[in-house]
Amino acid sequence: MNKPKRVTIKDIAQLAGVSKSTASLVLSGRGKELRVSEATRERVMDIARQAHYQPSIHARALNSSRSHTVGLVVPEMTNQGFATFSHALETLCRDAGLQLLIACTDENASQETLAVNNLIQRQVDGLIVASSMLNDAEYQKINQQIPVVLFDRHLGESTLPLVITDAIEPTARLVERVAREGVEEFYFFGGQPRISPTRDRLEGFRQGLDRAGMALKPEWIIHGHYHASSGYEMFAELCMRLGRVPKALFCAACGLQEGVLRYLSQHGLLEQPIRLCSFDDHYLYDALSVKIDTVVQDERMLAWNCFEIISGLIEGETLENQQRQLPALLKWRSA
Amino acid sequence: MNKPKRVTIKDIAQLAGVSKSTASLVLSGRGKELRVSEATRERVMDIARQAHYQPSIHARALNSSRSHTVGLVVPEMTNQGFATFSHALETLCRDAGLQLLIACTDENASQETLAVNNLIQRQVDGLIVASSMLNDAEYQKINQQIPVVLFDRHLGESTLPLVITDAIEPTARLVERVAREGVEEFYFFGGQPRISPTRDRLEGFRQGLDRAGMALKPEWIIHGHYHASSGYEMFAELCMRLGRVPKALFCAACGLQEGVLRYLSQHGLLEQPIRLCSFDDHYLYDALSVKIDTVVQDERMLAWNCFEIISGLIEGETLENQQRQLPALLKWRSA
DNA sequence: GTGAAAGCGCTAACAG
């Protein structure tokens, strides 16, 4: 690997017969206001172009203490929702000249700490996080150095900027309507009860039943974790216990619903009467024989809001109390 | 935002009463072999820990010309396959102390050039690319400076390292078997014909029909692009033309199959007799009433191979002719 | 208008 030495600003300066500083001014675009002559400017620019000059990000970062880099921390990139979110955010960042650094935590707090430290060490200018932590202590500290925006999950009563989809109300409306159809039992499958999406969706579930005048039985509520396998296991166990499939079920996340579907199909139960509804949508639900009603989040909107807040903060705007809750849509397939 | 000034190696050195270079040696872990006294080493380490010292990646990158960063270029992160691949690769990289920089091209060559330039400018140590380009000229040039590994798609007769799932043979086997069932027509939906996955899968389709002794009719082959909407449109048009659904169909990618399914469900055709098969699997296919046979890629394996090659190359190993073709699995749901 | 010089934080000779 013969490495053609990097062309630096010094080379450009020499070729153009000016000093490093002049070249620097021109190349960083601020030649004009700083009274570099038209002629010099063009010469330098031309030469730079011809030589394929590429400024070194690292040298820049070193003395501006800005890396033009934003860290994104998500539990799983393979989750459809986070993938869409990441994609949207990546596009926004790239258009703004920022590089997105993505780190996955596998829903694991200690891995999250590692990932975040790693990002900080890379001097990200800001951090966007869907955290698996219990509280925001760590992020409060970080937020004193670089801006932090939380999304998808709230950490206790954190005062950090936050972008989230309103879960309680839409879940309640969904559940209420299903409950009013006269189902005599209504199960809830949730992920880890300690993370806020699970809690909010459960709260929505409670309110929905309540509004429909249906008394919640404690054994209806079952918690697992947000993984493909978990929904399957929970459902298998439930079927075992009941000796049949449940009448109605709300899954607090896409992954859980997936597991349930897999169980149903593997056991030839897809034609059984069962009322399914779920938080998070998937395009393939359209093609299922069983009709699943869902609460649909707008991930692009989430990404857009996170981006807006973080870039404002990075630019030094001092936006107070940025806690945004975006509306969700209900998608009725049973109707 | 009161920014507590960064603690540098100089600070540590002062606090420990040694020189910058000694501190540097200790902190970069090579204090021992370079004969720094036990006592000094411990003192420096202690102080560094207490002061939460974090070495500046940028300063390091500046004089080592290594950024400990790898660029990944994919068409779409939202595609299940690329998401899984990215996730696996991210984990491998992070464990190896490398940061993965992900860029999306939206299947667009000029956007790809931009993204790649941006990554290069950030001095990535290596590049892993699923390219939407027509040839490897650009990457050959880049490869003279930093190692490049192509995956998922081959670019002409490129000699660059390449990791790919074997598509022709498994597709041929899948198609052959379906053809032998005695279908009297067999359509092929592909993405852009210019990119290699489309071509390979088409070639596999051809061979499959051939082996089954079925004569291919040119009008069976229909090209669109790899987007959710494309499969839908192609299928809509085909149904229009035929006045019914086709007897058998092979979709060259997950997205196309999705569009087809959406059309079928929206038009209440899911119960129609149609023989579906597809390249790329999806877990939800299990839950469909229509049985889809698929060719399944192992994305984790792809990621692992890419990682192995790129890290070898980055470490300066001179691996010649790294073109790896991984086997695919067939998943029969119709059986 | 332009250049010289210092410094961002770190590493790598080379002297002691």
Place this chain on the structure above:
DNA sequence: CTGTTAGCGCTTTCAC
């Protein structure tokens, strides 16, 4: 064993 020195590539005063 440890300190001095000289960069890595760029920006930013401050003179001329």
